[in-house]
Each structure stands twice: as structure tokens, then as C-alpha cells.
Amino acid sequence: MDIWDQFFSWGAVPGHLAYAVIAVSYLLTNIFWLRLAAVVGIGFEIVYFLLSGSAVWPSIVWDSAFILINLVQLGLILRDRFSLKLSADQEAFLKPIVGDLDKAQVAQLLRTAEWRTLLPETVLTAESQPVKDLTFVCEGQTAVRVKGQLVAHVGAGAFVGDVSFATGGPATATVTAEETVRVLAFDQAELKVLCRRDEQIASALYRRIGGGLADKMRATTRRL
Numbered sequence: 001m002d003i004w005d006q007f008f009s010w011g012a013v014p015g016h017l018a019y020a021v022i023a024v025s026y027l028l029t030n031i032f033w034l035r036l037a038a039v040v041g042i043g044f045e046i047v048y049f050l051l052s053g054s055a056v057w058p059s060i061v062w063d064s065a066f067i068l069i070n071l072v073q074l075g076l077i078l079r080d081r082f083s084l085k086l087s088a089d090q091e092a093f094l095k096p097i098v099g100d101l102d103k104a105q106v107a108q109l110l111r112t113a114e115w116r117t118l119l120p121e122t123v124l125t126a127e128s129q130p131v132k133d134l135t136f137v138c139e140g141q142t143a144v145r146v147k148g149q150l151v152a153h154v155g156a157g158a159f160v161g162d163v164s165f166a167t168g169g170p171a172t173a174t175v176t177a178e179e180t181v182r183v184l185a186f187d188q189a190e191l192k193v194l195c196r197r198d199e200q201i202a203s204a205l206y207r208r209i210g211g212g213l214a215d216k217m218r219a220t221t222r223r224l
């Protein structure tokens with residue numbers, strides 16, 4: 001059989017399906033669908049090897065290992081997705097931070113954070129001191145003071161602790177709650193580990209932080 005006969009034969013169909021699905025998986029950016037496509041594609045490849053009559057056992061064994069790895073990872077993603085339970089207002093608060101991240105990634109993000117209700121006068125950051133949390137303000141307003149002087153207010157939809165998170169330095173200001181404030185407090189150290197592991201999460205978060213810092217800078221210079 002020459003090359004073209006073999007290429008267009010019925011026996012080659014599982015092979016074509018396998019490589020077409022694997023090619024599609026290379027185009028996917030959502031990790032869940034990418035892994036699922038990889039499992040289907042590699043599965044077809046095994047069928048192709050078995051039907052071709054010249055079963056290549058080292059390839060079949062390695063293919064099976066790749067499928068197993070992807071299935072385990074898919075299981076972990078599904079576990080994360082189903083573990084995510086949010087009230088409607090929590091979902092609304094999160095929307096600006098998470099953008100179009102997958103539910104499983106949102107669940108991972110939330111594992112580094114805690115919902116808190118802060119009483120008036122609670123100190124979120126103390127000037128020149130290390131900052132433990134990157135705090136997203138969901139409701140209420142905070143006062144930002146430098147050397148005792150009020151320089152800004154940070155309210156709903158903005159971060160407190162974003163400068164230290166981005167630079168690794170101490171707090172640039174003392175921030176206190178001016179009223180009862182509802183926040184989502186991310187542990188900075190845990191969040192950095194997660195950002196190193198998942199570039200999509202890192203990019204969504206840093207995009208939000210960058211936009212927020214630009215808004216703060218604009219507001220500060222407008223007041224000068």
C-alpha cells in the first residue's frame with residue numbers, strides 16, 4: 001500500500017481523529033478543556049495503534065500514563081469547581097478581581113483568602129510595617145493616612161495593601177476602617193505562591209492591581 005492509500009484508508013480514521021483532536025487541544029487555553037481534549041485525542045491514538053495490527057506497546061503504555069495524569073488533574077479541577085459555593089453578593093464582589101477565570105481557579109484563589117467584617121477604627125495596614133494581607137474592599141470606606149495626614153479614602157472595589165504586594169516592601173500608609181467594612185483578605189504569601197503556579201490567575205490579579213494603582217495615582221495627583 002502506498003503512502004496515500006494508507007493515509008486515506010479506513011484503518012487510518014482513528015489516527016486522523018486522534019491527531020486532529022490533539023491539534024485542537026494545542027489551541028485551547030482553558031486548562032479543563034485542554035486536558036479533556038488531550039484525553040480524547042490520546043484515547044483515539046491508542047485505538048489507532050491497536051487496530052493497526054502493529055500495536056506499539058511502549059507508545060500504548062506511555063499514552064495510558066498521559067491519560068491517567070490528565071484524568072487525575074481533571075478530577076482535581078472538578079473537585080475545586082464543585083467546592084465553590086458563593087452567595088450572590090460574594091459573586092458580585094469577586095467579579096472585578098476574577099474576570100473570566102475558571103470556577104476552579106476562583107476556588108483556588110479563595111483558598112488563600114478570608115471574608116471579614118471589620119469594625120470602625122480597625123487598622124488594615126500600619127505605615128512602615130510589614131503587610132500580611134492584600135485586602136479587597138467589598139463594602140464600606142477606609143481612610144489612608146501618611147505621617148498622620150489624611151491622603152485618600154479607599155472604598156468598595158479597591159485594594160488595600162496592593163503596593164506592598166507588588167513591591168514586597170512595607171506599608172506606605174496607615175489604613176483604618178472609617179465605618180463597618182466588609183473585605184476579602186488574601187494572605188499575601190499564599191497568594192504569591194498561587195500566582196507563581198498559575199499564570200492566568202497572576203495575570204488577572206496583577207491587571208486588576210495595576211488598574212487600581214493607576215486610579216489611586218490619578219485621584220492623588222488630581223488633589224494636588
Ligand SMILES: Nc1ncnc2c1ncn2[C@@H]1O[C@@H]2COP(=O)(O)O[C@H]2[C@H]1O
Pocket residue numbers: 125131144151152153154159160161162163164165170171172173174175216217220
Ligand atoms: N495615595 C494613596 N491613595 C490610595 N491608597 C493609598 C495611597 N497611598 C497608599 N495607599 C494604600 O495604603 C496601603 C498601605 O499598604 P501598601 O503600601 O501595601 O498599599 C497601600 C495602598 O493600598
